[in-house]
Structure formats: C-alpha cells, structure tokens
Amino acid sequence: MRAIVYEKTGDSDVLREAERPVPEPGPGEVRVRVVRSGVNPTDWKSRRGRLEFPEAVPNQDGSGVVDAIGPGVEGLRTGQRVWLWEAAWQRPGGTAQEYVVLPERQAVPLPDGASFDLGASLGIPALTAHRCLTVADGGPDRLAPGALDGRTVLVAGGAGAVGNAAIQLARWAGAVVVTTVSSEEKAALARAAGASHVVNYREEDAAGAIRAAAPDGIDIVVEVAPGPNAGLDAAVLAPDGVVAVYANNGGDEITVRVRELFTRNIRYQFVLVYTVTEAAKLAAVEDVSAAVAAGAIRVGTEAGLPLHRFPLERTAEAHDAVEAGTVGKVLVDVAGDE
Incomplete structure (x- = not known):
C-alpha cells in the first residue's frame, strides 16, 4: 500500500x-x-x-x-x-x-x-470544540438540542476549523453565538456557519459590539488566542464565565487583572483533547455523531x-x-x- x-x-x-x-x-x-x-x-x-x-x-x-x-x-x-x-x-x-x-x-x-x-x-476540531463547550461551571457536560439554552458563547476566530465546529455545535445545543473575525471574508464564513453575531475586531470596538450583542455578558469563550484576547475576554465575560483555551495563537503568555476576574468568579480552562479523560473523549464522540446525524x-x-x-x-x-x-x-x- x-x-x-x-x-x-x-x-x-x-x-x-x-x-x-x-x-x-x-x-x-x-x-x-x-x-x-x-x-x-x-x-x-x-x-x-x-x-x-x-x-x-x-x-x-x-x-x-x-x-x-x-x-x-x-x-x-x-x-x-x-x-x-x-x-x-x-x-x-x-x-x-x-x-x-x-x-x-x-x-x-x-x-x-x-x-x-x-x-x-x-475528529480533533469537533472533539476540541465539544470539550470547550462543556467545561462551564454548572455544565452542561454533554451537548444535545437545548443543552446550551440561555447560554451565550463567544467563539474567537470563528472562521477556523475548531471555531467553525464550535459555532455549529453551540447553535445545535441552543446557544446564542457571537464570534470575532479579522476580515469580511472570514465574517461571511462565520455567518454561514450559523453565528448569531459577527464582530470584526479590526474595524470596530470589539468589546462594545460584543456587549451590545450580549448585554448580560458571555458565559463561555472558546479561545484560540488567549494572550492577545485576555483584555477583551475580561471585558465581556458574565459572572461565573469560563475561558476555554485550546490554542496559543499570539504567544504563550497571558496577563490578566486578578481582581477584575476573581470578583466575578471567572475561570480559565485549558483544553488539549488528546489528554482529556477517556470518558470525556467518548462523550464527545457520541455527541458529535448525534449532531452529524441530525445534519447540524x-x-x-x-x-x-x-x-x-x-x-x-x-x-x-x-x-x-x-x-x-x-x-x-x-x-x-x-x-x-x-
């Protein structure tokens, strides 16, 4: 062969x-x-x-x-x-x-x-997206229609493979999805994926636009660039929100204002799908398969x-x-x- x-x-x-x-x-x-x-x-x-x-x-x-x-x-x-x-x-x-x-x-x-x-x-993009969407305080730990009802998700880089999977899975589970992109071409792709609100961070006040789309704040951030986006994430997260970090685009270091985050009980959760628990992997496989079968x-x-x-x-x-x-x-x- x-x-x-x-x-x-x-x-x-x-x-x-x-x-x-x-x-x-x-x-x-x-x-x-x-x-x-x-x-x-x-x-x-x-x-x-x-x-x-x-x-x-x-x-x-x-x-x-x-x-x-x-x-x-x-x-x-x-x-x-x-x-x-x-x-x-x-x-x-x-x-x-x-x-x-x-x-x-x-x-x-x-x-x-x-x-x-x-x-x-x-594979890896969809399983990563699933994990990012299921680590928030209070759950859900599984995805299905209605699992994210009432939740607002921010997907950083909605035109990427993980970002695309996160948008589609979050919408299938009932979330309102906001995403950030760097160009109109990528904005069109994020809209095609199903994002409810698309913010071009190079052409507008990203924090203001996200807050306008999600007045009560963001519950889950699916984050591809934690270093460059740390300030933006802090500005838009709701109390008890989580930043699920799955990549290090833009550098390996994050600087955060501690008091700004701990007063709202904000949590950072780092995600590498290869090393999550076996139970988490198999749950993700099952849920992703259900989403595919549903045409989501x-x-x-x-x-x-x-x-x-x-x-x-x-x-x-x-x-x-x-x-x-x-x-x-x-x-x-x-x-x-x-």
Whole structure:
C-alpha cells in the first residue's frame, strides 16, 4: 500500500511516499481503507517537534470504509463507512496511508448522508470544540438540542476549523453565538456557519459590539488566542464565565487583572483533547455523531468551512497549507469515493 512516512522531524520535506505492507488488525482493532485524511495544526507541529517511533505516518483524522475486523470487535462490520480520530496519537500509523489499523473506538460510524469530506473534518476540531463547550461551571457536560439554552458563547476566530465546529455545535445545543473575525471574508464564513453575531475586531470596538450583542455578558469563550484576547475576554465575560483555551495563537503568555476576574468568579480552562479523560473523549464522540446525524454539522464554503484538497503524494503541501494558516479545512484525497 501507499503511505506517507517520515523518519526524522523537520520541515515538510521530511515526508516521503513509501510502499508498506497492508497491516492486519489485532484483537479489538479494525482496518480501515482510508478515503480522506484530515490535516490539523497538531499534525505539522508533531512532525516538526518530536518522533516517538523509528518511522511514523502523519495525520490524526480521516474517513473511510472498514476493510477488516480483528477478534473481539462487535460494534462495526466490514463495508461500514466511518470517521476516524486520534489515529497518530502515541501510535506510529496516522491516516496519510491507504489502510490504517485502529482500536475499534477510534472508528466511528459515519451517518447516512454524511460525506467522507465531512467525516475527515470532524475528529480533533469537533472533539476540541465539544470539550470547550462543556467545561462551564454548572455544565452542561454533554451537548444535545437545548443543552446550551440561555447560554451565550463567544467563539474567537470563528472562521477556523475548531471555531467553525464550535459555532455549529453551540447553535445545535441552543446557544446564542457571537464570534470575532479579522476580515469580511472570514465574517461571511462565520455567518454561514450559523453565528448569531459577527464582530470584526479590526474595524470596530470589539468589546462594545460584543456587549451590545450580549448585554448580560458571555458565559463561555472558546479561545484560540488567549494572550492577545485576555483584555477583551475580561471585558465581556458574565459572572461565573469560563475561558476555554485550546490554542496559543499570539504567544504563550497571558496577563490578566486578578481582581477584575476573581470578583466575578471567572475561570480559565485549558483544553488539549488528546489528554482529556477517556470518558470525556467518548462523550464527545457520541455527541458529535448525534449532531452529524441530525445534519447540524456541515462542511464546505456554504457551511463556513472551505475545503482544500491535495492528493496523497502531495501531503507535504497539505501540511504547508495548514502551517501557513489556510482558512478552511485541508484534506488529503487518499482514495476516490465509492
């Protein structure tokens, strides 16, 4: 089978195409014929940062068809369409290859009507968004229609992959969603995703605009740039609000005014989906699947998430596109749709 591999860390030119044996599933595992591989920032960061195995295949997310089943697998069958998550976390084999073997729990049935493009776009972005939306004081710890009724959510960077998923999941759960963007192009994408109010922080008083949209304050901030946005978040949060931080865009340091936050019982919650509890991951997988089945999560420009496609042999270019901040979702076409 064709696979994209790397044996050392570095720029994207460490990625190369190779022929590898088709792997066999062991107990509790399934083999999936990969159709799409999704690229996330952690994929290029891992490629640059560390290599835990003599050789690795990149990319955490994907979609495809179950091709073989190992002993003890009960919830999946051959021929079933699935979406994949955390394929390369503490494992050498990600989704940038024609076949991947995974524990059964990491291959999730893809509902009828959901495309392989959508399946490969879920994974880490959707699970991260779910976690950010379920860490507020008093809950909810699960998402479903009505779970966020009465809550107001601020999504920083609503045109990103996590931001897009957060907007769609929050709206499905009943929240009023405000989002910040840096251009009119991104504003159009955030509106397409379903944001109730869109604020261009480069062209208007962001705090004033957010306060006008949410007079009682923001309950949950889904935060991609905690350092640059610390002052804005403090200015718009409601009492007992939470800032759920899932990235460090703009730097690793945060400066806050302590009294301004503790008098309102404001909380910062840092989120890395790879290291949250197993229970939290599986709850997120279940809720995201329910949202997909309900048609509440979509992809494409009309859903606020443009798709950018690369063939398998150009996976390095796909990594470069994500590292360069391409707006939308970068996918690798590993095989054609059935």
